[in-house]
Amino acid sequence: MLKIGVISDSHHRSDIAKSAIDYLKEKGVDLLLHAGDIVEISTLKDMRDSGIPYKAVLGNNDSFLKSCESEFEIYPEPYDFEFKDLKIRLMHHPFYFENSANLTIYGHTHFFVSILNGANLTLNPGEICARKKPMHEFAYIEFDGGKFRVFKIEKIFLGKNWVEREVVL
Secondary structure, three states: OEEEEEEOOOOOOHHHHHHHHHHHHHOOOOEEEEOOOOOOHHHHHHHHHOOOOEEEEOOOOOHHHHHHOOOOOEEOOOEEEEEOOEEEEEOOOOOOOOOOOOEEEOOOOOOEEEEEEOOEEEEEEOOOOOOOOOEEEEEEEEEEOOEEEEEEEEEEOOOOOOEEEEEOO
16 A cells, blocks of 8 residues: 655745654655645755655745755656656646646645545645644545545644544545
């Protein structure tokens, strides 16, 4: 079984992003993805230092991070790649949809979305930063034998504990 951790829109909340990365590491994810608006270089460092393979895309608030592309696994959007035979499209803006990937990840809207269309999953993990609502949120995906399971992790703004629940697809 493949586990993929997904965060997005961390903005200036590198502390919360670090907490999410640590949570995903404890869950044993095989790949960590950031769907843009990273903003803080410390978030990229935390991803790299986690020891988990990771990929990230530049969001509309990440123009200054372009100079870090050679140091970190950060790419312009959309970024298409394969990981263990799973075709993945990672982007920040939801403008680059096409049916070429098994898993499409996007951010930007700050709202959680999980849609299964046949064998393809589209996911927006919501926002780490809790800017549009008083909730920090991210997700992880389990992929096994062509079947997806999605888990949303959230905590109320200023809350202490993450709460995990499986999303009905």
